[in-house]
Amino acid sequence: GAGVSQSPSNKVTEKGKDVELRCDPISGHTALYWYRQSLGQGLEFLIYFQGNSAPDKSGLPSDRFSAERTGGSVSTLTIQRTQQEDSAVYLCASNLFENTEAFFGQGTRLTVV
Amino acid sequence: RKEVEQDPGPFNVPEGATVAFNCTYSNSASQSFFWYRQDCRKEPKLLMSVYSSGNEDGRFTAQLNRASQYISLLIRDSKLSDSATYLCVVNMIDPRGSYIPTFGRGTSLIVHP
Numbered sequence: 081g082a083g084v085s086q087s088p089s090n091k092v093t094e095k096g097k098d099v100e101l102r103c104d105p106i107s108g109h110t111a112l113y114w115y116r117q118s119l120g121q122g123l124e125f126l127i128y129f130q131g132n133s134a135p136d137k138s139g140l141p142s143d144r145f146s147a148e149r150t151g152g153s154v155s156t157l158t159i160q161r162t163q164q165e166d167s168a169v170y171l172c173a174s175n176l177f178e179n180t181e182a183f184f185g186q187g188t189r190l191t192v193v
Numbered sequence: 194r195k196e197v198e199q200d201p202g203p204f205n206v207p208e209g210a211t212v213a214f215n216c217t218y219s220n221s222a223s224q225s226f227f228w229y230r231q232d233c234r235k236e237p238k239l240l241m242s243v244y245s246s247g248n249e250d251g252r253f254t255a256q257l258n259r260a261s262q263y264i265s266l267l268i269r270d271s272k273l274s275d276s277a278t279y280l281c282v283v284n285m286i287d288p289r290g291s292y293i294p295t296f297g298r299g300t301s302l303i304v305h306p
Contacts, residue, residue: 113293113294115296121298122280122296122297122298122299123237123280123296125293125294125295128291128293130291136287136289136291136293138287138288138289171236171237173294178291178292179224179225179284179292180225181225181227181239181242182239182282182294183239184236184237184238185236186235186236187236
């Protein structure tokens with residue numbers, strides 16, 4: 081596609097439920113990143129995929145968070161047993177090569193009630 | 194100490210003013226530097242890359258001082274439409290040798306008539 085696509089754009093879930101967030105990067109981009117942005121805060125790095133290499137999970141805040149990237153393209157971020165503090169905008173970005181500028185999707189606004 | 198630090202502002206300036214934002218980063222091995230713009234409830238979008246020689250794009254000038262680990266953004270002749278949050282982004286190398294776009298918290302700019 082023309083840009084990074086994320087779905088859903090908004091998600092309201094009950095505390096304790098699992099959620100899946102999807103990211104479809106720009107075609108041909110090898111690197112994919114997930115970030116989280118809480119209200120009024122900066123972007124917090126979560127996880128990074130580069131080609132077929134094992135992902136860099138160093139930013140994941142707890143073991144309730146996991147992500148996968150199938151076929152080097154679409155990525156899914158899964159949050160298990162959601163908590164209210166998980167409420168945030170989850171942003172996905174991709175770039176053509178590592179160390180170049182990243183392009184962002186519009187984000188998924190997650191609200192845990 | 195945060196890896197990328199910015200003055201959060203807000204900077205409240207009249208139309209036509211010149212305003213400057215600063216950013217410092219902690220990792221001297223960082224390779225690439227960018228300024229992004231983020232409008233309210235929108236995703237970050239690339240404003241400009243920052244090169245060691247300094248670079249200009251219309252009313253915007255970016256500069257990098259590697260020795261001081263300092264980046265700046267100058268906006269001349271401010272327009273109402275420049276009102277946004279400006280994010281300093283540094284591609285920092287992590288222990289795995291991967292470059293991760295690392296964001297400052299952003300500087301808020303409000304341009305008033």
